[in-house]
Amino acid sequence: MAPVDVAKARNHGILPRLWPLVALLAIVAVIALCASFAPIVLQRRATQGLINLIAVVGLYVFVGNSGVLSFGNVAFMAVGAYVSALLTMKPTAKAVFLPELPGLIAHAEWPSLPGALAGGGAAAVVAFLVGLPLMRLSGVSASIATFAVLVVVYIVLGNWTAVTGGQNSLMGLPAYVDLWTALGWALAAIIIAFAYQETRSALQLRASREDEAAAQATGVDVVRHRLIAFVISAFLSGIAGVLLAHFLGIVRVENFYLDLTFLVVAMLIIGGRGSLTGAVAGAVVIAVLTELLRQIEIGVQIGKTTIGAPPGVGDVILALIMLLIILFRPNGLAGGRELTWPFGRGPSQRAIRNDSSGNPV
Amino acid sequence: MEHLVQTLVDAVSVGSLYALTALGIGLIFGVMRLINFAHGELITFAAYALLALVGLPVPVMLFGAMVVAVALALITERAAFRPLRNADPTTLLISSFAVSFFLQKLLILVVGSRLKGLDFLPALGRQIEVMGVRLQLLQIATILVSAVLLVALTWFLRSTRLGLQMRAAAEDFRMARVLGVRANRVIAMAFALSGVLAAAVSCLIVVQTGVVQPRMGLQLVVIAFVGTVIGGLGSLTGAALGGFLVGAASILLQALLPPDLRVFREAFVFVAVALVLLFRPQGLIPARGLKERI
Amino acid sequence: MNASVPLLDVSGLVVRYGAVTAVRGVDLAIGEGEIVSIVGPNGAGKTSLVSAIAGIVPPAAGRIVFAGKSLAGIVLEDVVAQGIALVPEGRHIFASLTVTENLLLGATVRPDAEGVRADLDRSFDMFPILGARRRQPAGQLSGGEQQQLAIARALLSRPRLLMLDEPSLGLAPTVVDQVYGLLGTVREGGVTILLIEQNAERVFGLADRVHVMSGGEFGLSGTAAEIMADRRFDAAYFGVHMHETASDR
Numbered sequence: 022m023a024p025v026d027v028a029k030a031r032n033h034g035i036l037p038r039l040w041p042l043v044a045l046l047a048i049v050a051v052i053a054l055c056a057s058f059a060p061i062v063l064q065r066r067a068t069q070g071l072i073n074l075i076a077v078v079g080l081y082v083f084v085g086n087s088g089v090l091s092f093g094n095v096a097f098m099a100v101g102a103y104v105s106a107l108l109t110m111k112p113t114a115k116a117v118f119l120p121e122l123p124g125l126i127a128h129a130e131w132p133s134l135p136g137a138l139a140g141g142g143a144a145a146v147v148a149f150l151v152g153l154p155l156m157r158l159s160g161v162s163a164s165i166a167t168f169a170v171l172v173v174v175y176i177v178l179g180n181w182t183a184v185t186g187g188q189n190s191l192m193g194l195p196a197y198v199d200l201w202t203a204l205g206w207a208l209a210a211i212i213i214a215f216a217y218q219e220t221r222s223a224l225q226l227r228a229s230r231e232d233e234a235a236a237q238a239t240g241v242d243v244v245r246h247r248l249i250a251f252v253i254s255a256f257l258s259g260i261a262g263v264l265l266a267h268f269l270g271i272v273r274v275e276n277f278y279l280d281l282t283f284l285v286v287a288m289l290i291i292g293g294r295g296s297l298t299g300a301v302a303g304a305v306v307i308a309v310l311t312e313l314l315r316q317i318e319i320g321v322q323i324g325k326t327t328i329g330a331p332p333g334v335g336d337v338i339l340a341l342i343m344l345l346i347i348l349f350r351p352n353g354l355a356g357g358r359e360l361t362w363p364f365g366r367g368p369s370q371r372a373i374r375n376d377s378s379g380n381p382v
Numbered sequence: 383m384e385h386l387v388q389t390l391v392d393a394v395s396v397g398s399l400y401a402l403t404a405l406g407i408g409l410i411f412g413v414m415r416l417i418n419f420a421h422g423e424l425i426t427f428a429a430y431a432l433l434a435l436v437g438l439p440v441p442v443m444l445f446g447a448m449v450v451a452v453a454l455a456l457i458t459e460r461a462a463f464r465p466l467r468n469a470d471p472t473t474l475l476i477s478s479f480a481v482s483f484f485l486q487k488l489l490i491l492v493v494g495s496r497l498k499g500l501d502f503l504p505a506l507g508r509q510i511e512v513m514g515v516r517l518q519l520l521q522i523a524t525i526l527v528s529a530v531l532l533v534a535l536t537w538f539l540r541s542t543r544l545g546l547q548m549r550a551a552a553e554d555f556r557m558a559r560v561l562g563v564r565a566n567r568v569i570a571m572a573f574a575l576s577g578v579l580a581a582a583v584s585c586l587i588v589v590q591t592g593v594v595q596p597r598m599g600l601q602l603v604v605i606a607f608v609g610t611v612i613g614g615l616g617s618l619t620g621a622a623l624g625g626f627l628v629g630a631a632s633i634l635l636q637a638l639l640p641p642d643l644r645v646f647r648e649a650f651v652f653v654a655v656a657l658v659l660l661f662r663p664q665g666l667i668p669a670r671g672l673k674e675r676i
Numbered sequence: 677m678n679a680s681v682p683l684l685d686v687s688g689l690v691v692r693y694g695a696v697t698a699v700r701g702v703d704l705a706i707g708e709g710e711i712v713s714i715v716g717p718n719g720a721g722k723t724s725l726v727s728a729i730a731g732i733v734p735p736a737a738g739r740i741v742f743a744g745k746s747l748a749g750i751v752l753e754d755v756v757a758q759g760i761a762l763v764p765e766g767r768h769i770f771a772s773l774t775v776t777e778n779l780l781l782g783a784t785v786r787p788d789a790e791g792v793r794a795d796l797d798r799s800f801d802m803f804p805i806l807g808a809r810r811r812q813p814a815g816q817l818s819g820g821e822q823q824q825l826a827i828a829r830a831l832l833s834r835p836r837l838l839m840l841d842e843p844s845l846g847l848a849p850t851v852v853d854q855v856y857g858l859l860g861t862v863r864e865g866g867v868t869i870l871l872i873e874q875n876a877e878r879v880f881g882l883a884d885r886v887h888v889m890s891g892g893e894f895g896l897s898g899t900a901a902e903i904m905a906d907r908r909f910d911a912a913y914f915g916v917h918m919h920e921t922a923s924d925r
Contacts, residue, residue: 090472155656165607173652336483337487337488343483347473347480348465546780549777557764560730560768561756561829
């Protein structure tokens with residue numbers, strides 16, 4: 022296509038190109054808005070759902086673009102949570118739980134936003150350091166290695182009693198995360214993820230997803246692009262961890278291990294790991310599902326008896342749904358596609374229709 | 383001196399356990415390119431089978447554990463993995479993760495998540511003296527059982543028709559099929575063998591810890607995975623060696639590290655693994671035929 | 677020589693990979709005892725054709741009848757039991773297994789252990805270099821030796837039809853001579869041969885009949901002598917369709 026035509030197509034297509042982003046932001050905002058009129062219990066669940074959304078989007082940034090499954094993102098959530106907790110907790114609270122904390126941290130009392138950014142940043146740094154060796158591994162080995170990262174972080178955080186309290190919970194965190202805070206961060210996460218996936222680096226990474234050998238042959242530095250995706254993914258996951266900690270008001274290393282990993286991975290797989298729409302869809306669907314299952318577990322009262330499902334059914338059903346999706350619809354609900362502009366043809370569709378001299382039809 | 387020998391025996395014993403676990407994982411990876419997270423559940427379910435059969439004679443308990451593990455392995459193969467046989471490795475990995483969690487949560491639903499005590503073969507907890515060194519009978523038993531299973535598996539792979547077919551399938555699955563090797567048979571055999579190995583590991587673990595809980599398999603398998611990767615995915619010798627090294631290293635570090643750092647020993651092992659992978663991303667003993675295109 | 681019913685009868689074969697049609701309606705008949713060769717450039721569809729016959733890829737259309745029996749719907753693992761053995765492009769020997777183990781795998785579908793042992797010895801006679809290296813891992817063999825191994829392995833299933841996909845690929849000319857000499861011996865043993873090659877010149881001395889394949893279709897067909905003399909060979913090889921006119925003859 023002649024250069025002039027490309028520019029023309031780009032300008033005409035700016036809204037269709039941004040449509041997936043705009044649509045997703047709108048959907049998430051509307052859901053949050055509806056939740057704000059609901060009773061406080063539902064609001065809290067919506068807040069948790071938004072935090073999960075950030076976690077899934079974070080995971081998606083790496084998995085969706087590189088094609089490599091990561092089990093380690095919950096470790097980055099943990100890092101984010103602990104770093105933010107340590108920086109924002111009141112010194113008096115820290116003195117109670119973590120008497121052996123080094124002075125500088127023990128006396129720190131940061132406001133929430135710098136604390137959150139520090140949490141995300143710390144997660145990104147860890148990802149960078151860990152990713153340097155890791156990203157050179159091939160797909161499955163890399164995935165297992167990320168699993169090892171999860172375990173290592175769990176062991177370290179769970180035993181570094183002086184700094185983290187070890188297996189004990191850290192309580193008394195400033196619980197500043199409400200529905201609107203979570204929404205704000207969720208929208209930011211979606212924007213960041215979308216902006217990233219439109220970059221050249223992400224495009225080249227996605228090219229390597231299909232055929233690693235071919236991509237390398239054309240000079241694509243797969244390792245570097247993977248690392249970039251990994252670090253951004255870790256930042257977002259770190260933020261999710263920060264928000265989780267400051268929503269619950271406590272941090273426990275046990276909360277950032279296999280069960281949460283399974284939940285986040287399940288959300289991404291069910292929604293569809295190939296697109297941002299899939300990530301968001303997964304979060305929304307699981308939020309709705311967990312709500313339904315919770316009702317089922319609570320049960321229905323008929324007369325004096327309550328008929329409900331035994332606790333733990335929800336997890337089994339979630340695992341089963343994930344299995345069924347993998348077996349019958351492996352690309353998830355979104356099928357690897359983003360939301361498409363419903364009106365007219367977008368620029369990519371326009372680009373296909375050229376006559377033999379390359380002029381757009 | 384005695385302490386040194388004890389530590390070494392302990393290292394070999396634990397290393398053997400992880401080697402067996404890694405072998406079970408490696409067998410399946412060889413024929414299917416699938417990393418079977420659910421292998422941990424085979425171990426867990428075998429342990430619960432022991433629990434369920436308490437009071438019966440020991441051989442019956444052992445047999446029951448083996449039957450449960452093998453049956454579960456074959457069921458998961460047939461139901462969850464066969465439909466995905468030609469899927470890409472990441473999809474396979476996700477499905478095994480899902481199967482693993484499904485089984486674990488199902489088990490928790492049925493038996494609850496608390497751990498249960500199980501006094502199995504308490505006689506093995508005795509200490510005996512070997513050449514002046516006090517060792518646990520269980521450690522000797524672990525090493526012996528592992529050695530026997532290793533020899534048996536090697537004999538099977540090298541000397542039987544089906545074993546030869548499995549080795550061929552692991553190297554070049556399609557060519558094996560072109561020659562008439564039955565895909566289903568070879569894969570089912572790999573799963574069955576992995577079930578046997580899982581049952582053995584399960585029994586040994588139960589004797590050692592005296593505890594049965596829904597997470598026990600997963601904890602083992604996480605470390606074994608890492609061992610398989612470091613040993614070289616696709617190579618059985620590599621898997622066993624990698625598993626052994628990781629397990630043994632964990633014990634040796636426990637002995638060598640200063641007391642406050644001991645709890646971090648697994649972290650150190652994994653960091654060491656990362657370093658190995660940095661210099662040798664294909665593992666210590668990479669498989670032939672793990673095709674590098676181009 | 678040729679029985680009235682061909683050993684292999686392929687009609688209207690179409691092979692597709694997604695949107696790409698690799699074989700566009702091919703008819704091929706091979707009589708028992710013949711050596712038939714299909715030559716053509718890269719991408720002509722030769723491997724796809726052979727893969728379809730061997731059961732590796734399912735045909736999109738067409739019939740494959742072998743020894744009077746339709747191969748439709750037969751699973752890959754069962755094809756060798758029908759009497760068709762494939763030496764694929766690139767040989768695909770099992771590098772980590774010994775020469776003997778490779779050969780034994782060729783006999784996977786055979787129930788008669790005694791017969792297999794006898795055939796194993798016969799292979800070592802026919803391919804002495806394999807006999808010398810029988811306990812070595814196959815990965816240590818040279819290219820030509822591996823090709824011999826692949827052929828010997830295929831023969832161990834006692835096939836009626838032996839298909840070879842580019843056996844001369846990557847081999848030195850003298851080695852290729854050796855391999856082709858062996859193929860002559862194989863035919864004398866009563867095995868029908870389908871030989872796929874890029875290097876057309878080679879096959880003219882060995883094949884009874886030659887088909888020139890290009891762009892998924894057969895262009896010229898005839899005896900080796902006819903094809904060699906035909907001025908239209910280059911065009912057919914490189915895929916330019918020529919319409920036969922009286923003045924061309």
